[in-house]
Amino acid sequence: MREVAVAGVGLTKFDLYDGEKGHPLKESYDLGAEAIISALEYAEMDMTDIQAAFCGSCYQGVGSGHQALSEVRITGLPIVNVENACSSSLSAFRLAYQSVAAGLYDICLAVGLEKMPRGFIMSTAWREWERYMGFNVQPAAYALETVRYIEEYGATLEQCALVTVKNRRNAVFNPYARFQSKVTVEEVLNSRMIAKPLRLLNCCPLADGGAAAVLCSKDKLKSKNKMVTVAASVLTSEPYGIARGGGSVKVKNPNRTEIGARQAYEISGYGPEDMDVAQVYDTMSPCEIWNTEDLGFCKKGEAGHLLEEGVFDINGRIPINTDGGLLARGHPLGATGLAQLVEIFLQLREEAGPRQVPGASIGLCHALGAGPNCAISILKR
Amino acid sequence: MREVAVAGVGLTKFDLYDGEKGHPLKESYDLGAEAIISALEYAEMDMTDIQAAFCGSCYQGVGSGHQALSEVRITGLPIVNVENACSSSLSAFRLAYQSVAAGLYDICLAVGLEKMPRGFIMSTAWREWERYMGFNVQPAAYALETVRYIEEYGATLEQCALVTVKNRRNAVFNPYARFQSKVTVEEVLNSRMIAKPLRLLNCCPLADGGAAAVLCSKDKLKSKNKMVTVAASVLTSEPYGIARGGGSVKVKNPNRTEIGARQAYEISGYGPEDMDVAQVYDTMSPCEIWNTEDLGFCKKGEAGHLLEEGVFDINGRIPINTDGGLLARGHPLGATGLAQLVEIFLQLREEAGPRQVPGASIGLCHALGAGPNCAISILKR
Numbered sequence: 001m002r003e004v005a006v007a008g009v010g011l012t013k014f015d016l017y018d019g020e021k022g023h024p025l026k027e028s029y030d031l032g033a034e035a036i037i038s039a040l041e042y043a044e045m046d047m048t049d050i051q052a053a054f055c056g057s058c059y060q061g062v063g064s065g066h067q068a069l070s071e072v073r074i075t076g077l078p079i080v081n082v083e084n085a086c087s088s089s090l091s092a093f094r095l096a097y098q099s100v101a102a103g104l105y106d107i108c109l110a111v112g113l114e115k116m117p118r119g120f121i122m123s124t125a126w127r128e129w130e131r132y133m134g135f136n137v138q139p140a141a142y143a144l145e146t147v148r149y150i151e152e153y154g155a156t157l158e159q160c161a162l163v164t165v166k167n168r169r170n171a172v173f174n175p176y177a178r179f180q181s182k183v184t185v186e187e188v189l190n191s192r193m194i195a196k197p198l199r200l201l202n203c204c205p206l207a208d209g210g211a212a213a214v215l216c217s218k219d220k221l222k223s224k225n226k227m228v229t230v231a232a233s234v235l236t237s238e239p240y241g242i243a244r245g246g247g248s249v250k251v252k253n254p255n256r257t258e259i260g261a262r263q264a265y266e267i268s269g270y271g272p273e274d275m276d277v278a279q280v281y282d283t284m285s286p287c288e289i290w291n292t293e294d295l296g297f298c299k300k301g302e303a304g305h306l307l308e309e310g311v312f313d314i315n316g317r318i319p320i321n322t323d324g325g326l327l328a329r330g331h332p333l334g335a336t337g338l339a340q341l342v343e344i345f346l347q348l349r350e351e352a353g354p355r356q357v358p359g360a361s362i363g364l365c366h367a368l369g370a371g372p373n374c375a376i377s378i379l380k381r
Numbered sequence: 382m383r384e385v386a387v388a389g390v391g392l393t394k395f396d397l398y399d400g401e402k403g404h405p406l407k408e409s410y411d412l413g414a415e416a417i418i419s420a421l422e423y424a425e426m427d428m429t430d431i432q433a434a435f436c437g438s439c440y441q442g443v444g445s446g447h448q449a450l451s452e453v454r455i456t457g458l459p460i461v462n463v464e465n466a467c468s469s470s471l472s473a474f475r476l477a478y479q480s481v482a483a484g485l486y487d488i489c490l491a492v493g494l495e496k497m498p499r500g501f502i503m504s505t506a507w508r509e510w511e512r513y514m515g516f517n518v519q520p521a522a523y524a525l526e527t528v529r530y531i532e533e534y535g536a537t538l539e540q541c542a543l544v545t546v547k548n549r550r551n552a553v554f555n556p557y558a559r560f561q562s563k564v565t566v567e568e569v570l571n572s573r574m575i576a577k578p579l580r581l582l583n584c585c586p587l588a589d590g591g592a593a594a595v596l597c598s599k600d601k602l603k604s605k606n607k608m609v610t611v612a613a614s615v616l617t618s619e620p621y622g623i624a625r626g627g628g629s630v631k632v633k634n635p636n637r638t639e640i641g642a643r644q645a646y647e648i649s650g651y652g653p654e655d656m657d658v659a660q661v662y663d664t665m666s667p668c669e670i671w672n673t674e675d676l677g678f679c680k681k682g683e684a685g686h687l688l689e690e691g692v693f694d695i696n697g698r699i700p701i702n703t704d705g706g707l708l709a710r711g712h713p714l715g716a717t718g719l720a721q722l723v724e725i726f727l728q729l730r731e732e733a734g735p736r737q738v739p740g741a742s743i744g745l746c747h748a749l750g751a752g753p754n755c756a757i758s759i760l761k762r
Contacts, residue, residue, distance in 0.1 A: 058443055062466045066618060066752035076620035076640065079752060080472055083462040085443045091461055095476070102483035237447060239457035259457065371447035371460060 001101040004230045005221050006379065007045065007214040009342040010038025014178045014209035014330035017115060028060045031210030031335070032068025032113035039109070039212035040072075044222040050214070051105040052078045054095045056088030056112040057334030064334075068113055068210070083334075085369030086283065087235070088112060089211060090337025090377060094233040096215045097377075101230075106217045112339070113210040114332030139203055142284040143195035149290055150197075152301075157197055159304035161188035163285035164201050164327050166307070170314060171324025173354040176339075178207040178330035188285075202285045207330020211338035213345070228348045231268035231362070231378040236260040238372040256374035257294035257366065264364070264376045265296070272296035275318060275378075276360035277347045279340035281368045282325040292320060295366060295376075319357045322347060337375055340365035348381040382482040385611045386602050387760065388426065388595040390723040391419025395559045395590035395711035398496060409441045412591030412716070413449025413494035420490070420593035421453075425603040431595070432486040433459045435476045437469030437493040438715030445715075449494055449591070464715075466750030467664065468616070469493060470592060471718025471758060475614040477596045478758075482611075487598045493720070494591040495713030520584055523665040524576035530671055531578075533682075538578055540685035542569035544666035545582050545708050547688070551695060552705025554735040557720075559588040559711035569666075583666040588711025592719035594726070609729045612649035612743070612759040617641040619753040637755035638675035638747065645745070645757045646677070653677035656699060656759075657741035658728045660721035662749045663706040673701060676747060676757075700738045703728060718756055721746035729762040 012034045019025025026034075032055070040047060053074065055065025065081045084091040089112025096108035134140050149155060165185055171177035183201055191200040221227060238256045254262070265271050272295060280295060282288035292303040297318050298311075306312065312320040323329055323343040326336060344363035346352045361381040368374050393415045400406025407415075413436065421428060434455065436446025446462045465472040470493025477489035530536060546566055552558035564582055572581040602608060619637045635643070646652050653676060661676065663669035673684040678699050679692075687693065693701040704710055704724040707717060725744035727733045742762040749755050 062439055062464065063750075063752040063754075064464075066754065069618075075618055076637075077618060078616035079465075079618050079754060080476065080616070081464040081752075083443065083445075083464050084460075095461065098483070098485060099479070102479070102485065104479060104483065235459035235461070237450075237456055237458060237460050256457075369444075371444040371462075373444075373447065373460060 002103060002217055004097050004100045004215055005218055006228045006230065006345050007216045007221055008039045008043025009345050010035040010042060010212040011176050011339060011342050012210045013176050014207040014332060016206065017208040018118065028057065028064060028113045028115040029067035029071050031115065031208060032111050033071035035210035035212035036068065036072050036109065036111060039214050043214040045107065045214060047072055047074045049107050050074050050077060050109045051107050052099055053109040053111065054080050054082055054092035056082045056084065056092040056337065057114055058083055058085060058088055059114065059117050059333070064113060065111060068111060084373055085371055086333050087337050087367035087369035087373055087375035088334045090341065090365065090367045090375035091235055093213060093338060093341060093377060094235050094375060097230050097233045100215050100217055106220050108215050109212065110215065110338060111212045112335035112337060114334035115208040116206055116332055139195035139198050139284065142287065143198045146197060146284070146286040149286060154301060155286070155289055155304040157189065158185055159289065159307055160202060160286040161185045162307050163282060163288045164188050166313060167282060167321045167325040167327040170322050170355055171328030174323045174329065177324040177328050178205055179328045198284055204283050204326035204331040207332050209330065209332040209335040209339065211335045211342055213338060213341060226349050226381055228345055228379050228381050231270065231380045232264040233377040234260050234263045234267065236263065236374045255294060256372060257291055257368065260374040260376045261295045264378050268378045270362060270378060274362050275364050277319050277322055277344060277357045277363040279325065279343055279365040280320050281366050282321055282327050283331060285327060288320065288325065291366060314355055314357060322352065322355050322357060337365070337367040340367060341377060344379050348379055383484060383598055385478050385481045385596055386599055387609045387611065387726050388597045388602055389420045389424025390726045391416040391423060391593040392557050392720060392723045393591045394557045395588040395713060397587065398589040399499065409438065409445060409494045409496040410448035410452050412496065412589060413492050414452035416591035416593035417449060417453050417490065417492060420595050424595040426488065426595060428453055428455045430488050431455050431458060431490045432488050433480055434490040434492065435461050435463055435473035437463045437465065437473040437718065438495055439464055439466060439469055440495060440498050440714070445494060446492060449492060465754055466752055467714050468718050468748035468750035468754055468756035469715045471722065471746065471748045471756035472616055474594060474719060474722060474758060475616050475756060478611050478614045481596050481598055487601050489596050490593065491596065491719060492593045493716035493718060495715035496589040497587050497713055520576035520579050520665065523668065524579045527578060527667040530667060535682060536667070536670055536685040538570065539566055540670065540688055541583060541667040542566045543688050544663060544669045545569050547694060548663060548702045548706040548708040551703050551736055552709030555704045555710065558705040558709050559586055560709045579665055585664050585707035585712040588713050590711065590713040590716040590720065592716045592723055594719055594722060607730050607762055609726055609760050609762050612651065612761045613645040614758040615641050615644045615648065617644065617755045636675060637753060638672055638749065641755040641757045642676045645759050649759045651743060651759060655743050656745050658700045658703055658725060658738045658744040660706065660724055660746040661701050662747050663702055663708050664712060666708060669701065669706065672747060695736055695738060703733065703736050703738060718746070718748040721748060722758060725760050729760055
């Protein structure tokens with residue numbers, strides 16, 4: 001397997017693009033195209049350099065990657081549309097990575113895009129009984145997991161609120177985030193109840209967006225200055241064959257995140273203690289707590305306390321969700337995983353501006369999706 | 382790149398599974414699971430042998446592959462859901478093939494499944510202007526292409542009808558086909574008009590279904606008797622960046638099929654004259670005519686005449702759609718490509734029963750999908 005570099009990345013602002021209430025009107029392919037153009041410019045490459053493309057999306061219907069690529073005249077090449085729920089574009093990234101690593105292609109494009117459905121969003125619950133029992137919207141299932149996690153590990157709702165507070169604070173410095181304003185613990189705890197005990201500000205906001213990355217073999221890289229390479233890119237699924245795989249419940253250990261993390265650390269030769277920065281899946285604020293533990297950044301039941309101590313702040317021991325995470329950047333399902341990767345890339349290139357983690361040289365991103373699956377990639381400089 | 386064998390295949394009967402009018406009720410994951418179990422049994426393998434899975438589907442929402450795999454307790458491994466319209470599962474097959482060929486895994490599973498939406502099916506047209514102009518159902522676009530093809534190459538509607546007649550005749554011997562009854566040219570020409578000049582029997586029927594294939598490295602194969610290997614598996618997209626890529630129109634040459642065929646022949650070292658049997662994309666009967674030409678089985682404008690001469694019959698020079706094709710087997714989008722591959726596999730194993738092409742040892746399958754894309758795989762014994 002060859003070493004694979006990330007040559008360039010692109011991102012749109014995550015926002016509502018429905019043309020209503022002052023928001024601009026853009027289609028999912030516009031968002032994808034915008035991200036692709038940025039990534040190509042960053043990589044100093046042309047559309048004709050791309051040899052294969054992998055595009056993650058969930059709700060865009062047929063041919064979403066082809067649409068975005070056609071928009072920027074990247075045509076005639078192999079294009080694979082990947083639907084892996086919230087890890088769609090990180091799964092697409094992995095296919096692009098594997099293709100270059102295996103020598104199938106020298107330069108590949110990974111894209112993520114999503115214009116989220118408005119109004120009622122059917123969750124990714126897929127068994128009839130799940131829907132009948134009320135798991136037809138995401139917070140319902142996460143609420144149960146949260147209750148169980150709190151019962152088992154003694155976390156508090158204040159700690160869960162602190163996740164939102166931290167991520168919103170980080171996003172103040174991220175012009176691509178949907179929300180660039182701080183919130184307080186009190187505001188989280190007093191926001192509208194969605195599914196007990198989860199409140200509005202425990203949930204990631206609706207957003208549309210696009211993200212892209214150009215991957216290439218070392219010799220195709222235009223500049224090797226601060227070269228970022230892929231140390232590992234893994235994909236797992238929950239070993240229990242059920243729709244909902246809680247990250248916290250003992251009976252289910254090891255879960256998909258633990259298995260994926262183990263694989264990623266083994267392949268990369270790094271451990272959790274080597275990570276300078278991480279993007280951890282935070283679709284609901286408590287998820288960041290248990291996912292942080294499952295990724296091995298601390299022991300089970302510890303993350304809430306460490307959060308209070310600032311360990312996961314930008315100037316902490318292991319900064320998490322430096323760009324605001326799903327909770328502040330927003331969560332256009334198909335674009336989320338690559339947006340996480342873009343942040344890690346920028347951090348390792350020391351281009352993250354006011355939210356830069358000093359000297360970051362190894363970073364991890366982690367996306368969970370229904371399936372249930374788990375995608376983890378580790379980048380290094 | 383290692384040689385990759387197809388160890389086993391599985392297929393459900395293609396039928397309506399909506400529980401109405403005497404049809405059984407099955408979900409898409411039931412259909413996928415049924416095909417997977419058959420493929421594993423054929424390969425004499427267990428679910429724990431599978432190291433990675435790729436599942437093609439179009440309309441099943443989030444996590445369709447995970448659902449089917451979870452149904453048969455294949456969990457914990459990397460699963461990628463592929464949406465490439467009508468070539469979804471042939472695209473999934475290609476990813477499985479590449480993974481084994483590159484040595485990433487020894488044994489992979491490719492799955493295709495679809496329970497088609499009922500009632501109005503939004504076509505794969507994706508630009509606003511396409512929909513506004515009436516291309517919101519598939520036959521509308523194919524009707525234009527047909528008219529243009531007829532004008533340019535002098536084919537007749539009788540020849541187009543003959544495609545249906547041939548494929549329905551072949552399907553009489555295929556218990557997995559939705560329609561196992563013959564039709565006449567007159568019946569085709571007198572069937573209900575759908576989009577002039579295309580009539581009901583020029584269009585492939587609605588069907589639900591599942592298909593699966595187990596791919597493995599040579600050393601993992603349980604029996605090397607009549608071993609079938611992958612000679613080429615390519616994926617291309619239309620080089621013009623438009624939604625509709627007609628197979629016939631001169632100004633667009635070379636089109637995605639011609640490009641894909643050229644690549645597949647170059648990689649495999651075979652030419653069209655070496656193919657003993659082929660599954661050619663026939664979503665509307667005239668498509669088979671121009672696709673047959675674009676695949677190089679004859680010159681442009683010749684296929685209609687050769688069809689009249691029986692060249693594409695089971696006992697002809699190059700038998701096409703021996704299992705009935707989309708026109709008789711039915712077209713559950715995500716399952717179609719792998720169903721084609723299953724037929725080629727069975728033909729090369731000499732297990733195709735009364736529709737067996739004597740001594741078939743090399744075969745090709747070809748699926749087009751919106752995007753627009755084109756997937757071609759060549760198998761050999």
